[in-house]
Amino acid sequence: MTRQPIAAPLAGATAAGLALILSLPAAASIPPPPSAAELAQQGEDPAWAITEALTTEIGPRQAGTEAEAAARRWAVKRLTDMGFHNVREEPYMMPTWVRGEEAASLVGPFHPQKLAIAALGNSGSTGPNGIEGEIAYFASFDALVAAPDHLVAGKIVFIDHQMEPAQDGSGYGQYGRGRFQGPNVAAKKGAVAIVIRSIGTDSHRNPHTGVTTFEEGVKPIPAGAIANPDADLLVRQWQRTLSMRTKETYLGYTPEPLRMKLLLTPKQLGEQVSGNVIAEVPGSDPAASPVIVACHLDSWDLGTGAIDDAAGCGIITAAAKHVMTAGQMAGGQPRRTIRILWAGAEEVGVFGGKAYFDAHGKEKHAVALESDFGADRVWRVQFKLPESAADLEKRVSAAVAPFGVVTGHDEAHGGADVGALVEAGTPAVDLGQDGTRYFDVHHTPDDTLDKVDPAQLRQNVTVWAATLAILANSSDSELP
Amino acid sequence: MTRQPIAAPLAGATAAGLALILSLPAAASIPPPPSAAELAQQGEDPAWAITEALTTEIGPRQAGTEAEAAARRWAVKRLTDMGFHNVREEPYMMPTWVRGEEAASLVGPFHPQKLAIAALGNSGSTGPNGIEGEIAYFASFDALVAAPDHLVAGKIVFIDHQMEPAQDGSGYGQYGRGRFQGPNVAAKKGAVAIVIRSIGTDSHRNPHTGVTTFEEGVKPIPAGAIANPDADLLVRQWQRTLSMRTKETYLGYTPEPLRMKLLLTPKQLGEQVSGNVIAEVPGSDPAASPVIVACHLDSWDLGTGAIDDAAGCGIITAAAKHVMTAGQMAGGQPRRTIRILWAGAEEVGVFGGKAYFDAHGKEKHAVALESDFGADRVWRVQFKLPESAADLEKRVSAAVAPFGVVTGHDEAHGGADVGALVEAGTPAVDLGQDGTRYFDVHHTPDDTLDKVDPAQLRQNVTVWAATLAILANSSDSELP
Structure with missing residues (x-):
């Protein structure tokens, strides 16, 4: 594929983002350059910004190593700067192998x-x-x-x-x-x-x-x-x-x-520290169970983990951010909390997903989604929801159809990091991405930012935001 | 690009090659597998066969190293097995740098x-x-x-x-x-x-x-x-x-x-042995000056030198072989000798081309051609011929036009290994290859056989054979 432009095009900025730009106070003389957090507020595509910054400022981040720890510190700052709530690391130990x-x-x-x-x-x-x-x-x-x-x-x-x-x-x-x-x-x-x-x-x-x-x-x-x-x-x-x-x-x-x-x-280093990073969009109804959206923060060591899985973290986080800020729903705040899980140590054995389940598996989750299949467009939505959610499925299918997403009829699986939750009964929605070229660069040195197509990345965010807005406002009679 | 089949398709075998297959004696019981030379006789595309075998049996062959020497020994055997005449190494010394x-x-x-x-x-x-x-x-x-x-x-x-x-x-x-x-x-x-x-x-x-x-x-x-x-x-x-x-x-x-x-x-190893490999299709007129066709045998060390320049050696050699054996001309034997130069040490400073010029620059050459720009199709022919060759140009242009080759109007340059000859006045014909994807893999570890498209390689051979047949039968009033 051809090289992509280095800067994210602003063409994909949301209307809400543009409204924010227009409502900014007139610039003081000689302002300092905006911070990353400010850029995110000013209409820069946050999915691209996260993918670009994580691959540029951290790069490879193998589970259990200092690079993954640096990525967690980076993630906590980034998610906090973006205005999410309850941002935290949840550490655990895991066996670590290094090349x-x-x-x-x-x-x-x-x-x-x-x-x-x-x-x-x-x-x-x-x-x-x-x-x-x-x-x-x-x-x-x-x-x-x-x-x-x-x-x-x-x-x-x-x-x-x-x-x-x-x-x-x-x-x-x-x-x-x-x-x-x-x-x-x-x-x-x-x-x-x-x-x-x-x-x-x-x-x-x-x-x-x-x-x-x-x-x-x-x-x-x-x-x-x-x-x-x-x-x-x-x-x-x-x-x-x-x-x-x-x-x-x-x-x-x-x-x-x-x-x-x-x-x-290679060597086995024994048990080392890894961890999950969690952030939330607080829901308006404290009694409602949360929607969980997952990606993984760790990557293999050879590439920079751009499509696997910085882009996934960018997608779910940008979508949650849109739901939080963009006025896509009446009232502005979703009924259910959206919990963002940037899991650690997925590549080496889903230790982050297991640790999340150990810590939170007994909590009720309304529905689980995961983005971990690159940055190419969503082409299919599939469900594993209770029978009571038949109308909810229709609303989601109708919302994503205009973006070229067909409704499939196999059962949703969730994804590695929410797999234990789904196996234990949490409903799931799969937003299936086009994997035609995914295994060209998967787990290679070639998993770098240039492989991310900004236009397809934006399609993902749009589809995810539309889906999340519906799921996070679902009723207790539709989802657990 | 997608992976290519490992075996060369036989679909591109020449009519003459097929005739040879059909004329082989009935197989004795339990025959041994054919040798590479036998395969070349039996209709296997010799351009593909050379490219495949050089990259498989030798691989990287940096100038001045033992790998280049192994490639020369391999080349002498291969060219001899193919039935060429006067096959020989012409060694020289050159400064050698290694990674x-x-x-x-x-x-x-x-x-x-x-x-x-x-x-x-x-x-x-x-x-x-x-x-x-x-x-x-x-x-x-x-x-x-x-x-x-x-x-x-x-x-x-x-x-x-x-x-x-x-x-x-x-x-x-x-x-x-x-x-x-x-x-x-x-x-x-x-x-x-x-x-x-x-x-x-x-x-x-x-x-x-x-x-x-x-x-x-x-x-x-x-x-x-x-x-x-x-x-x-x-x-x-x-x-x-x-x-x-x-x-x-x-x-x-x-x-x-x-x-x-x-x-x-890296290190400078001082002067080391390199060498050219030369082979000939003898012409019927011993007084006529030869047509020289060149490629280079050395490659960079990172890849296997498939497009740079095993394919070039395959192309010129297959074309010369077709002119020698396939009855494409009345009489079967060209008037002029076709001299095949597999030059050494092109990548590191055109030492093979210089050595050839030192040894043979005073001999008259009718015209020089070189193939050193990958394996994709010939799209343009250009000339640098004496005025007396106006009709010859027309004959070549007409012969290659059916294969999608346009006639350009800039001056032909020959190529690195025949550059000194052309600068000294030898006429030249350039069969320009499509270089759109050439610099995707040029001088990288990725210069491997799968990057060679067998169909485009065959187009090269066809265009080269048509051109060589005309040039090798040109008159002394047309070329020096």
Whole structure:
């Protein structure tokens, strides 16, 4: 995609924002530049402003690290400056893994070539000297599962696949198993390490990281993802070695297996501090249960977490801000409190979502929503609401339809950080974003601000604001 | 762009190639798999086959290194297997620079962020401990030139710009000055180092390297390029620090200049062996001067040199092969010899082109052509031919027009590796390729096989074969 302008266009400012600009007192002579908070008041798109500032002033913010702590401090100040209420950190402890040195090469039988690799979260270490081994190729996660142990033991497993883009992101579950479960399966079969084709739909030398999980009692092996062009190269070399082995069968040639050198030196740091940041738009009815809207503040360490998930935090927060200030409803103040959850530690295991549920799971929530699928436009709304909310669904569908949003008929799931709430019975509304290009940059160094399309980001805010205004004014007979 | 299929489609096989397939003897029982040379005979697209095999079996091949030597050995075997004549290496010595450790971070006044950086060829070293310094921002190379020394001395210079894609690649000369000359200018003004926005039109975390040159007597300073998204980040942070300084003017705030940590430890290895590889299609008239067609075999070290310039070598060689074997001309053998030059060491200073000129510049050449601008389609033909060749120009224009090639009216230049020949008077024909996306991956880790579009590659071969067939059969009254 092309580079985006650095400054957020003001074309998307709301009418209310513009009214604020016009009502500002005449400028004193030589005024100081406006603060970020003032800019937000003056009609600058707050979703863009949050996304731009978080990626510029903090950048990568891996859970459990000092960068995530800095992001929390930044978030508390930002949300306070924006005029939200009850802004606070809610800390918790969580196990923390950090990346070390990373290098991989194909070292034979062809001329050595370096590969772009990133360790997966919870990967084991090769030790400082690295390892070298023969590659065992598997066309898919299922092929690895089906393989007898002797084809895996002592080898460096490679899992291939062909993930294609999908609007609803549906390839992630299927192809993602190579990352989620592949290392554990390979370890149990005796592999010395595992390298997977990145779970991504791009063709750039930027590997896609992400968390993997080893079962209790399974010793973590070194586990990394290589960039798609490097996986293509590995496959081409592997096809040649296969051809050499075929020759051996007939002609007595020496087989020359494909070999890799691998260096991954990540570390487990044990329990470290992480935390959620919470802010509220207070409702007019203190007895009404709140609407919860979530995103996650942490990001992977390779990129700046622009689409994953600074944009999500920008979207939900801008929408809540609009509901709070823009006079979109009669009376100006919503009936229900809108609780904004910028969750910590989503990427590494949804520790923030779990901590929120531990602290607040017994409180009644009217409905839960989450924005964690990039910055591209909302194309579909889906619901999981009580039967009493049939008319509410219609009102939401009608409100978002003018912005190109269709009503889907599958059940809403909420999202990772509100997943425990929804599983425990909290109603949910999903504002599904277009994920066609999401897995081009997901969990890569390429998750940077230029990937955010300001026009689509504004569409998200508009759709969210329209939805939130309705949900936050729903009656007690419609939502719990 | 999307990933391409791994195997070359056979749809583009020439009629002659298909005829060869059909004329092969019936297979013996259980035949061994065909060799690469056999595949090339059997109708596989030789341009794709060369590009695929060079990037798969050798990969990066920086001039003066063992990888370039391996590529020369590979090339001699490949060209011999394809049936060319007089296949040989012509070695020469050249000064060789190699990359070391590379790291850069923005370290204040905001939370530290790592940048994706690559040293420029001939960069100086920061030493193993790196350096830290204040950034001096310049919006362009011209702004740096115009700056008084005191704004540069002791600082880390940053050169910004806004290169946009162009079909004829015309932005490279203008914006490229920041790389070609920026480090020398910065060094003379007393900068401790220089970092430039990549000379590229993409938005990925892959920096664009390339050679820079310091004047005799100017001590090389550390010089690197950062990826475009990182340059965007630097600019956003710089704008904020500017705002802080403005505040200081009015409010007495402490100014906080933008600071960078930089580690680049490249080395000059002195004179090393490089070499050209030459092959020929012998002409029927030994007295006629040859047509020379060139590409370069070396590549930058970050990518695999697929579009720069394995594809160029594939294109010229496939075209020459078609002229040699496919019966595209009456008599089957061209009148003039076609000399194929796979030049060494183009990227680092056109040492192969100079060596060729030193060895062969006194020989008469009928006309020179070069393919070194990627793998996208030929869109324009231009000429620099003697007046006697007016009809020849018309014949070439007419032959390539059906493939969407327009005739331009500027003077042909040849290309880097035949530049000295053309400057000395050898006629030239330029088959100009579409460069719209060339600078997306030029000199980056992303220069990999998946960026080559097989359909456009075949269009190149077709246009080149049509052109070569005419030029190689031109009369002595038309060309020298």
